[in-house]
Amino acid sequence: MIWMHFQINSAATKIPQPLDVLMPVYDPQGKRGTTDPGPYPALYLIHGSRMNSTAWLRGSMCETLTGDRPMAIIMPSICNSFGANMKWGSDYEDFLAQELPTLCERMLAVKPGRENRAVAGLSMGGHVAMNLGLNHPDVFGACASFSGAVNGRVLYTRGYHVDPQDIFGTPEEFEQSSYNLFETARRLGAQDGPKPRILLTCGEQDGWCVHNRALSRIMQNAGLEHTLRTWPGAHNWQFWNESYALLLRWLDGQEV
DSSP states (O other): OEEEEEEEEOTTTSSEEEEEEEEOOBOTTSSSSBSOOSOBOEEEEEOOTTOOTTHHHHHOOHHHHHTTOSOEEEEEOOTTSTTSBOTTSOBHHHIIIIIHHHHHHHHSSBOOSGGGEEEEEETHHHHHHHHHHHHOTTTOSEEEEESOOOOTHHHHHHOOSSOHHHHTOSHHHHHHSTTOHHHHHHHHHHSOSOOOEEEEEEETTSTTHHHHHHHHHHHHHTTOOOEEEEESOOSSHHHHHHHHHHHHHHHTTOOO
16 A cells, blocks of 8 residues: 655644555556555544544554455544544544545545545544544544443543543533544434444443443444454454454455
């Protein structure tokens, strides 16, 4: 794949944003790349906290696992923002849900349309991916969380290296916000309109596993179709590589 690094001026966040992209190599003979000339569907990969847009390239095997698959991989940097329109900070949700897809589809050989956009993330990025999928189903047709920090209430009680009130506001404001994924899942399940495909994975030795199972139960009760997969594993790159390989099969419509 071709690795590209950009600095883009973001109107949403009002600061330049680094962006790393992996694009397929087009080879009509299929010897060193894909025979598909594009444009390609896009997978937006979101990093965890205390990481940046290079995390997936440095920590995972996403390039090797993707191989010659005709798919663009787009990796933005979102600092420790939880991809939110922050109470005290930048509007990262607007950047991810509106500005970034528009820019990528203008600059790169990337297909438009929700059916051609998937978003996935690990840890903090798992919460971001679920937020984007559940709150913007008209933008993203699929969302996946690996070891996701899907219960934002925990940040207020056990501590976080960024004050969650800077991100979401007070605990009371968080409860009423769209970033409360439990309530957002209930609302989406009760609504008409498009729904994303949803994948949750979490290691059984990961402290977030209980929260992912709780979110899965809420989705099930709300009639929101989804896939939850857990297996022995921790909060680390080994588990996230396994999850990424599973994600590729899931995106292809295979049973996982």
